[in-house]
Amino acid sequence: MKSCVLLPLKFLVSAGMISYLLTKLDWSLISTLETDYIAYLLAATIISVVFLAFMAVRWRLLLDRSSHLKAPFLLLYQWYLVGMFFSIFLPGAIGGDVMRAKYAAQNFQLALKKILLQITAERLFGLAGLTIFFLIGFSNVVIDESFISAELAILALAVGLGLFALAKYMVSRDIKVDYKSALLLLILSMAAQFADILILFILQTYFGLSLSIWVFMLIMPVVFVATVLPVSLGGLGVREGVMVAMLGLFSVDTSVAILLALSLYLAKVLNGLIGAVVFIYLPAIETRSN
Numbered sequence: 001m002k003s004c005v006l007l008p009l010k011f012l013v014s015a016g017m018i019s020y021l022l023t024k025l026d027w028s029l030i031s032t033l034e035t036d037y038i039a040y041l042l043a044a045t046i047i048s049v050v051f052l053a054f055m056a057v058r059w060r061l062l063l064d065r066s067s068h069l070k071a072p073f074l075l076l077y078q079w080y081l082v083g084m085f086f087s088i089f090l091p092g093a094i095g096g097d098v099m100r101a102k103y104a105a106q107n108f109q110l111a112l113k114k115i116l117l118q119i120t121a122e123r124l125f126g127l128a129g130l131t132i133f134f135l136i137g138f139s140n141v142v143i144d145e146s147f148i149s150a151e152l153a154i155l156a157l158a159v160g161l162g163l164f165a166l167a168k169y170m171v172s173r174d175i176k177v178d179y180k181s182a183l184l185l186l187i188l189s190m191a192a193q194f195a196d197i198l199i200l201f202i203l204q205t206y207f208g209l210s211l212s213i214w215v216f217m218l219i220m221p222v223v224f225v226a227t228v229l230p231v232s233l234g235g236l237g238v239r240e241g242v243m244v245a246m247l248g249l250f251s252v253d254t255s256v257a258i259l260l261a262l263s264l265y266l267a268k269v270l271n272g273l274i275g276a277v278v279f280i281y282l283p284a285i286e287t288r289s290n
Contacts, residue, residue, distance in 0.1 A: 017237025021244060026255035040206045044199040044267035049081075049274060051195035056080050058125075058188040059100075062118045066175040069108055078278050079103045085275030088236075088268065117174045121185070124167035129190035130221035132160035133197070137218030196220050196264065203263050207256050219246040240265060 056077040063069045063076075082103075083096025101115045135155065168182040177185070197216045204211055226242040227235030240261040247257035 014237040017241045021237075021240055021258050021261075024254050025258050029255050029259060037206060040203055041263065041267055041270065044203060044263070045270040045274075047199050047202075048195050048267055048271045051192055051198075052080050052084070052271075053077060054188045054192040055122075058122065058185055058192070059118070061181065061185060061188070062121055062175065063104075063108070065177050065181060066114060066118055067108070067110060069110075071108065075107075081271075081275035082279045083275070084268070085272040085279055088272040117171075121167070121171040121175060121177075122189070124171060125164075125182075125185045125189045126193065128160060128163035128167050128186055129193055130224055131163050132190065133193065133217045134221040135159060137214045137216070137221075140212070140214035141218050193220070193224065196224075199267060200260065200264060203260055207260055209252060209256065209260075211250060211252075215250055219243065222246060236265065 056073055059076050059080070060071050060073055063071045079100050080096070083099050086099050087096040097119050101112070101119065104110050104115050105112060139155075164182065164186055167186075168177060168179065171177050171182070197213065197220050200216045200220070201211075201213050223239055223243050223246070227239045229235075229238065240258070243261040243264070244254065244257040247260065248254065252260075
C-alpha cells in the first residue's frame with residue numbers, strides 16, 4: 001500500500017520539475033539544433049557505455065573479496081546495462097541495484113545480506129570519490145581555475161582520505177578488503193563517475209559554452225547525490241533541476257542549462273535502451289555464461 005502511494009508522488013515530483021523547467025525554456029533554441037547534435041549524443045552514449053565497465057570491474061572485485069567468487073566480467077557488465085535500463089524510470093538510482101541484486105542472488109546463490117553489503121561498499125567508495133571530485137573542483141573554481149590552492153588541495157586530500165578510510169573500515173567488518181584493494185575500489189568508482197563529468201564537458205561545446213572541467217567536477221557530485229534520493233522516477237526532474245541551478249551559479253543561460261541537462265538525460269536513455277536489448281536476450285546470455 002505504501003509503495004502504491006509513493007510511486008504516484010514520485011511521478012508527480014518528476015513531472016512537476018520537468019514541467020517547470022520547460023516553462024523556463026526558450027523553445028526557439030530547439031530549432032537551432034543541427035544534425036551535429038546527434039553525433040554529440042551518440043558520443044555521450046558511447047562514453048557512458050564504455051565507462052560502465054569500471055563499475056563491472058569494481059563489482060567483480062567485491063564479489064571476489066566477499067564470496068571468493070570469480071564472476072564473469074561480461075555477465076556483470078550485462079547486468080549493469082540492464083540496471084541502467086531500470087534506473088531510468090524506477091525511484092532514485094536504486095532500480096539498477098535491485099535488478100543486479102536479483103540476478104546475483106539467482107545465479108550465484110548469494111544471500112541477500114551479502115549482496116546488500118556489496119552495494120553498500122559501492123556506495124561508500126562512490127561517496128568518497130564524489131567528495132574528492134567536489135573538493136578538487138571547489139579548489140580550482142573558488143580560488144583560481146588555473147591551479148589548485150595548496151591549502152585547499154591539502155584539505156581535499158585530508159577529507160577524501162578520511163572518507164576513504166571510513167569506507168574501508170565499514171566494509172572490512174564484513175568483507176575482506178585490504179588497503180590495496182580498497183584503493184583500487186576508490187579509483188574504479190572515480191573512473192566510473194568521471195563519465196558524466198566528461199560527457200557534460202564535451203556537450204557544453206555544442207552549446208557554445210567554455211566552462212572548465214573543474215566546474216563540472218564541482219557540479220556533478222551535487223547532482224549525483226540529489227539523483228540518488230528516492231523522491232522521483234530515476235532522478236528525472238531532480239537531476240535536471242539541480243544541474244540547472246548549479247550551472248546558473250556560473251552565469252549559464254537558463255535555456256542552455258536546461259538543454260544541457262536534458263541532453264545528459266537523453267544519453268542515459270540511449271544507454272538504457274541498450275540495456276533493454278540486453279534484458280530481452282538476457283536469459284539466453286545467462287545460459288551460455290553458465
